[in-house]
Amino acid sequence: MPEPDSVARWEMVAGGNTERAAVPTADEQEVIQLFDELRTRLLRYLLSFGLPAQDGEEVIQEVFLALFQHLQRGRSRQNLRGWVFRVAHNLGLKRRMARSREAEAPDAARPDPAENPEEQLLSSQRQKRLQAVLRALPEQDQWCLSLRAEGLRYREIAEVLGMSLAAVSTSLGRSLARFSRADGY
Amino acid sequence: MPPEEGHLSDQELVLAADGELNPRRDAEVRAHLAACWHCRTRLRGLEGAIADFVHLHSATLDPQVPPATGARALLKARLTENAAVSKTGARHAWFIPAPWPALVGLAMATLLIGYVAITKRGERAVPSQKLTPGAVRNVMKAEVCSANAEAFVVPVALQRQVFEEYGIRNAPANAYEVDYLITPELGGAADIRNLWPEPYSATVWNAHVKDELEYRLHQMVCEGQIDLATAQHDISTNWIAAYKKYFHREFPGGRRN
Numbered sequence: 001m002p003e004p005d006s007v008a009r010w011e012m013v014a015g016g017n018t019e020r021a022a023v024p025t026a027d028e029q030e031v032i033q034l035f036d037e038l039r040t041r042l043l044r045y046l047l048s049f050g051l052p053a054q055d056g057e058e059v060i061q062e063v064f065l066a067l068f069q070h071l072q073r074g075r076s077r078q079n080l081r082g083w084v085f086r087v088a089h090n091l092g093l094k095r096r097m098a099r100s101r102e103a104e105a106p107d108a109a110r111p112d113p114a115e116n117p118e119e120q121l122l123s124s125q126r127q128k129r130l131q132a133v134l135r136a137l138p139e140q141d142q143w144c145l146s147l148r149a150e151g152l153r154y155r156e157i158a159e160v161l162g163m164s165l166a167a168v169s170t171s172l173g174r175s176l177a178r179f180s181r182a183d184g185y
Numbered sequence: 186m187p188p189e190e191g192h193l194s195d196q197e198l199v200l201a202a203d204g205e206l207n208p209r210r211d212a213e214v215r216a217h218l219a220a221c222w223h224c225r226t227r228l229r230g231l232e233g234a235i236a237d238f239v240h241l242h243s244a245t246l247d248p249q250v251p252p253a254t255g256a257r258a259l260l261k262a263r264l265t266e267n268a269a270v271s272k273t274g275a276r277h278a279w280f281i282p283a284p285w286p287a288l289v290g291l292a293m294a295t296l297l298i299g300y301v302a303i304t305k306r307g308e309r310a311v312p313s314q315k316l317t318p319g320a321v322r323n324v325m326k327a328e329v330c331s332a333n334a335e336a337f338v339v340p341v342a343l344q345r346q347v348f349e350e351y352g353i354r355n356a357p358a359n360a361y362e363v364d365y366l367i368t369p370e371l372g373g374a375a376d377i378r379n380l381w382p383e384p385y386s387a388t389v390w391n392a393h394v395k396d397e398l399e400y401r402l403h404q405m406v407c408e409g410q411i412d413l414a415t416a417q418h419d420i421s422t423n424w425i426a427a428y429k430k431y432f433h434r435e436f437p438g439g440r441r442n
Contacts, residue, residue, distance in 0.1 A: 024265070025268055027268075031260075032261060035253075035257060039256065048242070053408070054408060057404070130238075148203075154205050173197075173198065173199040173231075174195065177231070
């Protein structure tokens with residue numbers, strides 16, 4: 001595929017030094033545009049896995065660099081939002097596994113579950129009760145809820161998590177019914 | 186909960202609330218809801234549960250989300266770097282001829298000579314400890330980590346002084362950037378002891394890599410993983426060593442140790 005606007009990205013300047021021309025390629029622009037649109041949603045999703053913010057940010061950098069490579073290789077541009085969430089989901093899980101292996105090392109400090117920062121942020125008893133309901137759900141149901149809360153449609157959720165459409169709607173229906181009962185609706 | 190006979194399932198109620206039913210079934214479900222108080226009440230319950238989940242999701246996660254500015258700048262720099270690398274790679278990949286060991290040796294020698302020449306002219310990835318030991322403002326962590334940190338621009342007169350100090354007064358202005366050794370985001374001062382001419386030349390340890398380190402250190406300080414003084418010390422002593430220490434990598438973008 002021709003890259004008309006990247007031909008002159010390096011130019012010679014006086015003194016024989018090369019300097020970067022400040023013209024980003026179309027692929028770079030597209031990646032940055034998607035970053036602007038999705039970064040906060042992705043980070044919230046990764047935080048909901050229990051990843052620390054710094055790890056989440058690193059995963060997101062990896063995701064968008066991978067997206068850039070994906071576009072540079074001329075791969076499919078269909079549903080890039082779903083693609084980005086799928087890669088973030090997979091890398092996030094990998095990162096979390098690596099973290100839990102570190103935590104199992106004998107000298108590593110074990111996080112105290114009572115000191116969970118998320119719980120400290122919850123002011124009311126009601127919120128704490130709902131948090132307990134959420135934590136008791138199977139992890140896949142939690143992922144479905146989080147992805148839906150970040151604005152993904154059922155088809156996209158199915159693609160990110162490798163589930164059928166019917167399984168996504170069953171999962172959401174089941175989880176919301178539990179929430180609803182917990183709150184006495 | 187399994188629906189009572191003749192009523193809608195939880196799954197169908199959620200599909201209806203989310204506009205995910207096909208038009209025919211959607212019309213049937215709407216008609217049932219209009220007629221059935223029981224299912225309408227359950228739908229309200231599910232809507233309430235959605236609202237509860239959204240509030241919980243935001244209350245627990247939003248306070249942990251830092252501003253995007255630093256991450257965005259870092260991504261932009263990495264993309265530019267990657268674009269340049271892939272372009273160079275694509276252009277020269279086919280060009281490697283057969284007797285490559287001799288040529289690699291020649292290339293290494295050329296690089297070495299180039300490095301010595303560059304170092305002699307004062308262009309170096311790490312500044313002179315004597316001329317640029319680093320200098321800090323009297324700031325606290327809270328100030329450094331506040332979201333509305335101001336932008337710092339080095340005044341032109343001060344930039345000229347830095348060039349003179351490094352003996353490169355007549356160098357083309359667009360070959361260097363006068364950079365802070367300790368970045369202002371970590372409390373670095375706009376002081377000649379904290380500024381040096383950083384070459385734009387594409388070395389491995391270039392300004393983009395230093396930006397990456399600065400961003401990481403800022404994040405670590407603000408998350409309480411290291412204190413501000415340690416970050417200032419490490420970046421001013423040898424920022425390349427600091428990069429290796431905090432990224433656990435021998436080279437930028439390489440694999441972790």
